[in-house]
Amino acid sequence: xxxxxxxxxxxxxxxxxxxxxxxxxxxxxxxxxxxxxxxxxxxxxxxxxxxxxxxxxxxxxxxxxxxxxxxxxxxxxxxxxxxxxxxxxxxxxxxxxxxxxxxxxxxxxxxxxxxxxxxxxxxxxxxxxxxxxxxxxxxxxxxxxxxxxxxxxxxxxxxxxxxxxxxxxxxxxxxxxxxxxxxxxxxxxxxxxxxxxxxxxxxxxxxxxxxxxxxxxxxxxxxxxxxxxxxxxxxxxxxxxxxxxxxxxxxxxxxxxxxxxxxxxxxxxxxxxxxxxxxxxxxxxxxxxxxxxxxxxxxxxxxxxxxxxxxxxxxxxxxxxxxxxxxxxxxxxxxxxxxxxxxxxxxxxxxxxxxxxxxxxxxxxxxxxxxxxxxxxxxxxxxxxxxxxxxxxxxxxxxxxxxxxxxxxxxxxxxxxxxxxxxxxxxxxxxxxxxxxxxxxxxxxxxxxxxxxxxxxxxxxxxxxxxxxxxxxxxxxxxxxxxxxxxxxxxxxxxxxxxxxxxxxxxxxxxxxxxxxxxxxxxxxxxxxxxxxxxxxxxxxxxxxxxxxxxxxxxxxxxxxxxxxxxxxxxxxxxxxxxxxxxxxxxxxxxxxxxxxxxxxxxxxxxxxxxxxxxxxxxxxxxxxxxxxxxxxxxxxxxxxxxxxxxxxxxxxxxxxxxxxxxxxxxxxxxxxxxxxxxxxxxxxxxxxxxxxxxxxxxxxxxxxxxxxxxxxxxxxxxxxxxxxxxxxxxxxxxxxxxxxxxxxxxxxxxxxxxxxxxxxxxxxxx
Ligand code: K7E
Ligand code: CUA
Numbered sequence: 155x156x157x158x159x160x161x162x163x164x165x166x167x168x169x170x171x172x173x174x175x176x177x178x179x180x181x182x183x184x185x186x187x188x189x190x191x192x193x194x195x196x197x198x199x200x201x202x203x204x205x206x207x208x209x210x211x212x213x214x215x216x217x218x219x220x221x222x223x224x225x226x227x228x229x230x231x232x233x234x235x236x237x238x239x240x241x242x243x244x245x246x247x248x249x250x251x252x253x254x255x256x257x258x259x260x261x262x263x264x265x266x267x268x269x270x271x272x273x274x275x276x277x278x279x280x281x282x283x284x285x286x287x288x289x290x291x292x293x294x295x296x297x298x299x300x301x302x303x304x305x306x307x308x309x310x311x312x313x314x315x316x317x318x319x320x321x322x323x324x325x326x327x328x329x330x331x332x333x334x335x336x337x338x339x340x341x342x343x344x345x346x347x348x349x350x351x352x353x354x355x356x357x358x359x360x361x362x363x364x365x366x367x368x369x370x371x372x373x374x375x376x377x378x379x380x381x382x383x384x385x386x387x388x389x390x391x392x393x394x395x396x397x398x399x400x401x402x403x404x405x406x407x408x409x410x411x412x413x414x415x416x417x418x419x420x421x422x423x424x425x426x427x428x429x430x431x432x433x434x435x436x437x438x439x440x441x442x443x444x445x446x447x448x449x450x451x452x453x454x455x456x457x458x459x460x461x462x463x464x465x466x467x468x469x470x471x472x473x474x475x476x477x478x479x480x481x482x483x484x485x486x487x488x489x490x491x492x493x494x495x496x497x498x499x500x501x502x503x504x505x506x507x508x509x510x511x512x513x514x515x516x517x518x519x520x521x522x523x524x525x526x527x528x529x530x531x532x533x534x535x536x537x538x539x540x541x542x543x544x545x546x547x548x549x550x551x552x553x554x555x556x557x558x559x560x561x562x563x564x565x566x567x568x569x570x571x572x573x574x575x576x577x578x579x580x581x582x583x584x585x586x587x588x589x590x591x592x593x594x595x596x597x598x599x600x601x602x603x604x605x606x607x608x609x610x611x612x613x614x615x616x617x618x619x620x621x622x623x624x625x626x627x628x629x630x631x632x633x634x635x636x637x638x639x640x641x642x643x644x645x646x647x648x649x650x651x652x653x654x655x656x657x658x659x660x661x662x663x664x665x666x667x668x669x670x671x672x673x674x675x676x677x678x679x680x681x682x683x684x685x686x687x688x689x690x691x692x693x694x695x696x697x698x699x700x701x702x703x704x705x706x707x708x709x710x711x712x713x714x715x716x717x718x719x720x721x722x723x724x725x726x727x728x729x730x731x732x733x734x735x736x737x738x739x740x741x742x743x744x745x746x747x748x749x750x751x752x753x754x755x756x757x758x759x760x761x762x763x764x765x766x767x768x769x770x771x772x773x774x775x776x777x778x779x780x781x782x783x784x785x786x787x788x789x790x791x792x793x794x795x796x797x798x799x800x801x802x803x804x805x806x807x808x809x810x811x812x813x814x815x816x817x818x819x820x821x822x823x824x825x826x827x828x829x830x831x832x833x834x835x836x837x838x839x840x841x842x843x844x845x846x847x848x849x850x851x852x853x854x855x856x857x858x859x860x861x862x863x864x865x866x867x868x869x870x871x872x873x874x875x876x877x878x879x880x881x882x883x884x885x886x887x888x889x890x891x892x893x894x895x896x897x898x899x900x901x902x903x904x905x906x907x908x909x910x911x912x913x914x915x916x917x918x919x920x921x
Pocket of ligand 1 (some may be wrong): 660
C-alpha cells in the first residue's frame with residue numbers, strides 16, 4: 155500500500171525519466187538513418203511532417219465521415235487522419251451504450267418503420283448546420299438511404315438525439331443538405347415508389363410511382379426536426395439523386411438531379427434488357443430546380459395535401475405555381491454542387507467526360523421570362539440546356555462529385571473511371587491539374603467545402619477500392635481516405651487512411667476551433683432528451699424501491715464503487731436500474747454491465763442512464779464497471795441476486811473476509827497518515843499556483859475535495875469503531891478511508907500534471 159502511494163507521488167517523475175531515456179536512444183539515429191532504414195524519400199518525409207501532429211497536439215480540422223452500412227459516423231482529425239470517435243446513429247454502438255440504455259433505445263425506436271426495428275442504416279451524406287452559409291459546428295445531420303430516415307446529432311456531446319422516418323419514400327439518397335441558416339434539411343428519394351404502403355404493379359409505374367423531395371424543418375432552439383412543420387414536393391418517377399441548397403443569388407432554391415428519366419423498368423429474369431441498359435438511353439437526364447421558399451409559402455397557405463401525415467405539394471400545384479422546373483444535364487449525373495456564392499451549379503454526368511457549369515443568373519432569367527424549351531411527360535417546364543450553361547469542361551471519364559477551394563473559381567472533381575482528381579477553373583473553364591488516386595474515388599471533401607467560405611488547404615478523396623494499398627486483411631478490404639495537400643498549384647498526395655467501417659460515401663470537415671463540446675454533463679442529465687433525468691440520484695440518496703410492479707434501483711457511480719453493491723430481486727420481477735455518474739473529473743466515464751442481461755451502460759460524468767429488463771432467470775449475476783477508471787476499477791463490482799419465485803430473502807451473515815486485530819487497524823492508520831502527507835504536498839503544490847485560472851483543474855480540485863470529504867467520513871467511522879474496540883469494522887473503514895485518499899491523490903496528481911504542462915505560475919501567499 156505504502157509502495158503504491160509512493161508510486162503515485164513519483165508518477166510524473168518516473169514518466170520524466172523514461173522519456174529522457176528513450177529520447178537518448180532515439181537521438182542516436184539521425185533523420186537520414188531512419189530514412190535509409192525505412193526506405194523513405196524526401197517527399198515521404200515532407201508528407202509525414204505535414205500530417206504529423208506531435209504527441210498531445212491537436213488537429214486543425216475535424217472530419218465527420220459517413221460510416222456507410224454500419225449506420226454510424228466516424229470522426230477523425232485532419233491532417234493527422236487519426237480516428238477520434240465513432241458515433242452510433244442508426245445502429246447500436248455498445249461502447250457508448252447506444253441502443254443499450256433506455257434513453258438511447260428511445261432514440262433508435264424513433265427510427266422504427268411500421269413498428270419494425272431497423273437494425274442497420276445505409277448512411278451517405280453528413281451535413282453540418284450552417285449560420286449565414288457558414289458551418290457553425292452546432293448540429294450534424296445524416297441520411298439513411300435504404301430506409302429513408304434522417305438523424306440529428308448534437309455536436310455539444312457528439313450524440314444522436316433524433317431520428318425521423320420519411321413516411322412517403324421507400325429509399326432516399328439526396329440528403330442531408332442544409333439551407334443557409336439550417337431552416338430546412340433536404341432529403342430526396344432515389345428509387346421511385348408509390349407514396350402509399352400498398353402493392354402497386356409495375357404496369358402502373360408512370361401513373362402511380364413517384365419521386366419526392368422532403369424539406370425537414372429544423373428547430374434550432376430545441377435542436378430537433380419538427381415533422382409537423384416539414385413538407386414534401388411530389389416529383390416524377392425519375393430516380394432523383396443528390397441535392398444541394400442554393401445560397402446567395404440562388405437563395406430560396408434547391409437543386410436535385412436525377413438519372414433514369416427514361417423511367418425504364420428492367421427485368422433480366424424475364425428477358426428484358428437490365429436497368430443499367432435502359433436507364434442510359436437518353437443523352438440527358440434532368441436537374442430538378444425547386445423554389446422551396448415558395449413551396450413553403452404554398453404549404454403554409456393550405457395548398458398541400460396530407461399523405462401519411464406529411465404535407466405534400468403535389469406536382470400539379472407545383473407546376474401551376476411556378477415551383478418546379480427541369481433542366482437537362484449530361485447522362486446519369488451524380489453530384490450537384492452549388493458554388494460558394496450561389497451563382498454556379500456544377501453537375502457531372504457519370505457516363506460523360508464533361509462537367510457542366512450552369513449559371514443560376516441565366517436560369518433565373520429564363521424562368522422569369524417563362525422561356526421554356528418544352529415540357530416533360532408530367533407537364534414540368536424544361537429549360538434550355540445551352541441557354542443555361544456557363545461552360546462545359548472535359549475533366550475525365552466518370553466524373554462524380556465536385557468540391558470548392560478557398561481559391562476563387564477553383565474546384566476539384568472526382569473522376570471515378572480514370573481514378574483521379576481533376577483540379578479545374580470553373581470560371582474560365584480550364585483544367586489546372588490532375589492527380590492519380592488509389593482507387594476509384596467517390597466523393598471528395600475540402601475543408602468546409604459546402605459552405606459559403608471554403609477553407610481550402612486539404613482535400614480528402616474518399617476512395618471506393620483500396621485493392622493493394624494496405625496490409626491484406628481478407629477479401630473484405632477497408633476503404634481508403636487519401637489526404638491531399640491543395641495549398642500549392644500542384645496537388646500533393648500526403649497520406650492513406652484505411653477506414654474499416656462500412657462504405658463512407660461522404661464526409662464534411664470543419665475547423666476544429668468552431669466545435670465547443672462539453673466536458674461533462676450537469677449532474678443527473680438525460681443526454682438524449684437534454685433535460686434533467688427524473689431518475690437522477692445524489693450520493694447518499696441511493697435506494698431501491700418497488701413501484702407499479704417495477705423494482706427501481708436508483709444508484710450512483712464514482713471511483714471506485716457502484717452503489718448499491720447488492721441488488722436482490724425475485725424471479726420474474728421487472729428491474730429498472732438508473733445510474734448517475736457523480737464524478738466531476740474530465741474523462742471519468744464508468745460503465746455498468748450485468749452478466750446475462752444485455753445490460754451495458756456507458757455513464758459519462760454527470761449522465762444518468764437507465765436499463766430496464768425482466769429478471770426472468772433465478773441465479774447470481776455479477777455486475778461491474780467496464781471502463782478502467784481507477785486503480786481499484788476491478789473492485790467496482792456488485793451482485794444481482796435473483797431469488798427463485800416464492801423463496802424468502804436470506805438473512806444469513808455474509809462473509810467478512812479476513813478477521814482483523816488492533817494491530818491491523820494501527821498499521822492501516824499509519825499508512826493513511828503517510829498517504830495524507832502525500833496528499834497535503836500535492837494540495838500544497840496546487841494551491842500555491844494560479845490553479846483557478848484553469849477550468850479543468852478547478853473541476854479536479856472540486857472532485858478531490860469531494861473525495862477528501864468521503865475520506866473524512868470513513869475516517870470518523872473507523873475511529874468510532876476503534877473506540878468501541880470493534881477492530882473488524884474499524885479496520886475495514888480505515889481501508890475505505892485509504893481508498894478515498896488514493897482517489898484524492900490520483901485526481902490531485904492529474905491536476906498537478908496539468909498545471910506543470912500548462913505553465914501555471916506561483917501565486918503570492920499572504921501569510
Ligand atoms: Cu456518390 Cu451516396 Cu454521394 Cu456514394 S454517393 S459516392
Ligand atoms: Cu468505474 Cu471502472
